[in-house]
Amino acid sequence: MPFVRIDLFPGRTDEQKANTARAITEALVQHAGCTPQSVQIVFAEVKKSDWATAGVMASAPQPAE
Amino acid sequence: MPFVRIDLFPGRTDEQKANTARAITEALVQHAGCTPQSVQIVFAEVKKSDWATAGVMASAPQPAE
Amino acid sequence: MPFVRIDLFPGRTDEQKANTARAITEALVQHAGCTPQSVQIVFAEVKKSDWATAGVMASAPQPAE
Amino acid sequence: MPFVRIDLFPGRTDEQKANTARAITEALVQHAGCTPQSVQIVFAEVKKSDWATAGVMASAPQPAE
Amino acid sequence: MPFVRIDLFPGRTDEQKANTARAITEALVQHAGCTPQSVQIVFAEVKKSDWATAGVMASAPQPAE
Amino acid sequence: MPFVRIDLFPGRTDEQKANTARAITEALVQHAGCTPQSVQIVFAEVKKSDWATAGVMASAPQPAE
Secondary structure, eight states, X not given: OOEEEEXXXXXXXXXXXXXXXXXXXXXXXXXXXXXGGGOEEEEEEOOGGGEEETXXXXXXXXXXX | OOEEEEEEOSXXXXXXXXXXXXXXHHHHHHHHOOOGGGOEEEEEEOOGGGEEEXXXXXXXXXXXX | OOEEEEEEOSXXXXXXHHHHHHHHHHHHHHHHOOOGGGOEEEEEEXXXXXXXXXXXXXXXXXXXX | OOEEEEEEOSOOOHHHHHHHHHHHHHHHHXXXXXXXXXXXXXXXXXXXXXXXXXXXXXXSOOOOO | OOEEEEEEOSOOOHHHHHHHHHXXXXXXXXXXXXXXXXXXXXXXXXXXXXXXXXXXXTTSOOOOO | OOEEEEEEOSOOOHXXXXXXXXXXXHHHHHHHOXXXXXXXXXXXXXXXXXXXXXXXXXXXXXXXX
């Protein structure tokens, strides 16, 4: 433990994921008292056509904010 | 919040997913007091060869019910 | 299938959850072609002190929007 | 119930998954008092380039243990 | 890897969970080629009033089958 | 998006969780190109008697490493 799952849109490179995983591991070591060896992180890519916010798929034309 | 994850078999069209997400969002607004903007929904497709019920993969010939 | 997990803050009554589950089941039947019997829904309550948005716990004083 | 999700690296054959699902179902029946019909199991494959341990992606050259 | 999450109703003793975890680990070692050390299993208890099947909470009076 | 779930043992204070969430949000902004507002993080505490590694519950006496 801990086990971390990150749902996110596709589009990050392997290098971006590696850097993100390293920084999140450091955050858990520094702030939550975990050992580095105990930290597992999984990236789960979710297509925009599979993710809705406020009832609208992220792949749909978005209203101006 | 809330965050909703739906594991289901592949085969729904983008339009079916969009209609489903809209209706689930409305359900959470009407019955659970959520604001529409707070509702996030993710569809995660699971192949029949990755889903077992009663110890039998959904891709296997199913016994008559 | 499908299996639906809903992470949300505590505070809904059992009746609200029951009504929400019924409406979500209907949404999956009507829009995603599922049979009612196949729909499983789980509510997982997450305390505000365990949920962060934009790096701020939901239990913290929120900035004006 | 129960609902079981297994995150693992790709590489298992359909037959391996079927045998694994059958054995896990039996474990839940024998040791946790579940009925076979109630057990649902999902395999979710995660690429090595999406899984980090100790801050290092599983796709990276691993240090000697 | 693998990481296994089991959602189930409360009511199993610690000994039942321990025996279940041991048997599931053996299943993954024997049938999926995992090393014992790599297997992580988490039990997540879900109250009957938080789990719906076919739109009906498991805490509600169930129809005769 | 992204949505981050962290399964971990109980024992962190609210302040530790807040600091961890802030640092993980920064990691996702800096390394994965996310906006701060898009980052949601949930901590899910799992008791040691509900978490097994290598077939042994974390609440059991652990073998010397």
